[in-house]
Amino acid sequence: MLELPALGWQSIVIFVVFALSLLIATYCTYAERVIAAFLQDRVGPDRAGPYGLLQPLADAVKMFTKEEFFPGGANKVLFVVGPCLAMITALMSSAVIPFGNTMSFGNNAFFLQGIEVNIGMLWIFGVVSLGVYGVMIGGWASNNKFSLLGAIRAASQNISYELAMGMSLIAVLMISGTLSLREITLQQSVAGEWQMWNIVKQPIGFLIFLVCAFAETNRTPFDLPECETELVGGYHTEYSSMKLGLYLFSEYVNIFVVSAVMSVLYFGGFNFPFQYELRDWFINSQSWELNSAQNLITLLGTVGLFLKIFAFIFFFMWIRWTLPRFRYDQLMRLGWTILIPLAVFNIVLTGALILFGVI
Amino acid sequence: MHPLFLFLSFVALLSALGVVFAKNPVHSVLFLILTFFSLSGHYLLLNAQFLAAVNIIVYAGAIMVLFLFVIMFLNLNVDTEPHKPALAKVAAAVAGGSLLLILVAALKDVQPTGVPAGTVFNSQIGMVDQLGMKLYTDFLLPFELASVLFLVAMVGAVMLGKREAGERNF
Numbered sequence: 001m002l003e004l005p006a007l008g009w010q011s012i013v014i015f016v017v018f019a020l021s022l023l024i025a026t027y028c029t030y031a032e033r034v035i036a037a038f039l040q041d042r043v044g045p046d047r048a049g050p051y052g053l054l055q056p057l058a059d060a061v062k063m064f065t066k067e068e069f070f071p072g073g074a075n076k077v078l079f080v081v082g083p084c085l086a087m088i089t090a091l092m093s094s095a096v097i098p099f100g101n102t103m104s105f106g107n108n109a110f111f112l113q114g115i116e117v118n119i120g121m122l123w124i125f126g127v128v129s130l131g132v133y134g135v136m137i138g139g140w141a142s143n144n145k146f147s148l149l150g151a152i153r154a155a156s157q158n159i160s161y162e163l164a165m166g167m168s169l170i171a172v173l174m175i176s177g178t179l180s181l182r183e184i185t186l187q188q189s190v191a192g193e194w195q196m197w198n199i200v201k202q203p204i205g206f207l208i209f210l211v212c213a214f215a216e217t218n219r220t221p222f223d224l225p226e227c228e229t230e231l232v233g234g235y236h237t238e239y240s241s242m243k244l245g246l247y248l249f250s251e252y253v254n255i256f257v258v259s260a261v262m263s264v265l266y267f268g269g270f271n272f273p274f275q276y277e278l279r280d281w282f283i284n285s286q287s288w289e290l291n292s293a294q295n296l297i298t299l300l301g302t303v304g305l306f307l308k309i310f311a312f313i314f315f316f317m318w319i320r321w322t323l324p325r326f327r328y329d330q331l332m333r334l335g336w337t338i339l340i341p342l343a344v345f346n347i348v349l350t351g352a353l354i355l356f357g358v359i
Numbered sequence: 360m361h362p363l364f365l366f367l368s369f370v371a372l373l374s375a376l377g378v379v380f381a382k383n384p385v386h387s388v389l390f391l392i393l394t395f396f397s398l399s400g401h402y403l404l405l406n407a408q409f410l411a412a413v414n415i416i417v418y419a420g421a422i423m424v425l426f427l428f429v430i431m432f433l434n435l436n437v438d439t440e441p442h443k444p445a446l447a448k449v450a451a452a453v454a455g456g457s458l459l460l461i462l463v464a465a466l467k468d469v470q471p472t473g474v475p476a477g478t479v480f481n482s483q484i485g486m487v488d489q490l491g492m493k494l495y496t497d498f499l500l501p502f503e504l505a506s507v508l509f510l511v512a513m514v515g516a517v518m519l520g521k522r523e524a525g526e527r528n529f
Contacts, residue, residue: 078385118486122412129420133392136424140385140431148431155428159421163513179487336520340513 009103009110014095017114021094025252026056028313032252035317063245071238075141082138083239083246089134090253093127096120097260098182100270100302104291112270112302113182120181121169124261128165128216131254132158135218135225138247139235150234153328154225157215160335161222165212167343168205171350172265175201175359181261185269191276197268201359204346206266208339213262215335217254220320224328259312260305267308270301364404371397384430388423395419407485 030045030052037044045052070076097120100112117123132155139151175198176184188197199206215222226234236247263269275297282293326334353359374397377390395418402411474480483489494502 075383075385078389117408119408119412122409122416126412126415126420129416129424132424133427136427136431137389140427152428152431155424159424162421333520336517340517344513 009108010115013099013110013112014114017094017097017099018091021091021253021256024256024309024313025249026060028252028255029059029248030056031313032317032320035314036321039318039321060245063242066241068243069238069240071143073143074238075143078137078141079238080243082134082136082141083243083250084134085137086131086134086250087246087253089127089131090250090257093124093257094260096123096181097257097264098185098269099260099305101186101294101298103295103298111182112298116180116182118178118180121173121179121184121265124181124257125162125166125169128258129158129162131216134247134250135235138239139225142235142238144238146231146233146237147235150225150227150231150237153227153231154218154235157218157222157224157331157335160332161212161215161339164208164335164339164343165216167340167347168202168208168212169265171202171205171343171346172198174347174350174354181264181269185264185271188268189271189275197266197271199266201353202266202346202350204342204349206262208343208346209262209266211334211339213258214316214319215331217251217258217316219251219255219316221323221326222331223325224331227325229325255313255316256309259309259316262312263305263308270298270305272301272304275301361404363400367397367400367404371401384433385427388427388430391426392419392423395423402485405485406482409485409487409490 033055034044034052036042045055048054048058070079095114096117098111098113098116102109102111135154136151139147139149139154142148172184173179176187178184178187184198187195189195214220218225224234225231226236228234231237236244239247278300279293279297282288282296283290288296350359371394374390374393378387378394381387381390395414399411399414399419402408402414481489
């Protein structure tokens with residue numbers, strides 16, 4: 001029988017992770033405009049509430065109250081299923097991300113993580129590979145040639161970049177020896193040892209993963225599926241009201257999740273420098289109990305992880321407002337003839353370094 | 360029987376029937392994806408987590424995307440479907456019927472025996488590390504041959520994508 005996660009604390013953690021992903025995605029829409037305004041030397045949204053902080057709320061009201069429009073000849077069921085699938089697959093992947101270490105109360109200890117499984121990395125990879133269905137089904141069901149072209153582009157782009165992404169993950173797997181994201185995080189910081197984050201051991205792998213992350217989340221410079229100069233609006237040309245909202249929203253949820261994955265895999269996750277020294281200082285100098293000192297470190301680690309995530313989200317937006325879009329053949333050439341051979345080379349290099357005991 | 364098993368079997372059979380009976384080929388592909396999901400659920404119940412995840416990644420995540428890709432391009436629907444000759448229909452019925460016959464004949468004599476006495480259940484049996492140990496010890500040669508095949512396919516794909524001398528794109 002399956003081991004279902006214990007109710008109680010675990011369900012609270014799952015609920016908080018769910019709510020946080022939505023909240024962060026909501027404020028990503030605001031951050032996107034503020035950062036765009038900053039980079040283009042404009043003022044940006046400042047009307048709704050102080051500093052325009054209520055702008056996402058105003059957008060949501062607008063999205064919900066707009067007309068629901070079904071284009072003629074559209075497949076009604078799949079037209080609705082498309083955005084729902086995009087949102088579901090975007091939210092599913094945050095289940096296995098370790099947002100913090102252990103919290104202990106008395107004898108009870110629980111992980112700040114939705115579910116701890118020993119196939120965490122495969123789960124992320126599987127859900128990411130399913131993400132394209134929302135775009136494909138929506139684009140096809142719209143009965144519009146621009147939408148269909150956007151859907152086709154999304155499919156071929158995702159499949160192409162998944163290969164390189166998977167192979168950059170294999171190199172991480174080779175040095176960690178486990179697929180559990182919690183184990184990978186814990187390995188990046190060991191008490192009393194000089195242990196480095198994976199970015200030091202896997203610089204090439206991280207670069208490949210980063211480029212693929214941009215392609216998988218359909219962000220500029222790889223947002224060819226919604227390229228408005230060629231395809232009007234790409235796969236969501238025919239969408240209006242909250243169905244369009246779900247597509248746009250799922251993109252931000254994807255950015256949040258992929259930033260979290262990069263922080264966990266390459267930037268130490270919830271670890272931060274000198275955490276064990278800080279814990280021992282609280283125990284020895286401030287005479288705290290072990291549990292409360294550990295809990296404080298866990299909470300600080302969670303804050304640290306979110307700072308790393310926000311840094312990556314900022315990086316995504318920075319790139320969007322800096323680089324122009326690639327041409328489609330350039331995108332495919334980059335994926336197939338540069339990233340995949342580079343990823344294979346990275347695997348061989350990692351294997352050699354492990355063999356000679358360097359890492 | 361486990362209620363999850365019953366539920367997953369129900370979904371698997373229903374969606375497999377949907378693949379065959381759906382009028383729209385895109386619906387057929389989507390039903391097939393649902394079938395793969397319920398099969399992955401079965402793998403999970405059999406304690407084969409790795410197989411479940413890989414089934415989703417490879418079949419639902421990659422191969423079915425390509426299926427959908429091709430079918431969307433073909434624009435198959437009732438209006439454009441060519442009329443199939445009677446001979447093709449008879450041949451299809453005979454082929455399918457004989458496959459059914461073979462399956463029934465093979466499954467007719469199956470006796471559910473249960474686990475032999477004295478077997479100790481190993482809860483780690485479907486885990487990644489167990490599978491990896493098995494592949495790299497008992498099945499090393501087939502595994503390496505398969506990986507060489509994959510490498511050749513990958514190199515071939517990259518070579519096909521390479522720009523040839525004198526070729527201009529724009």
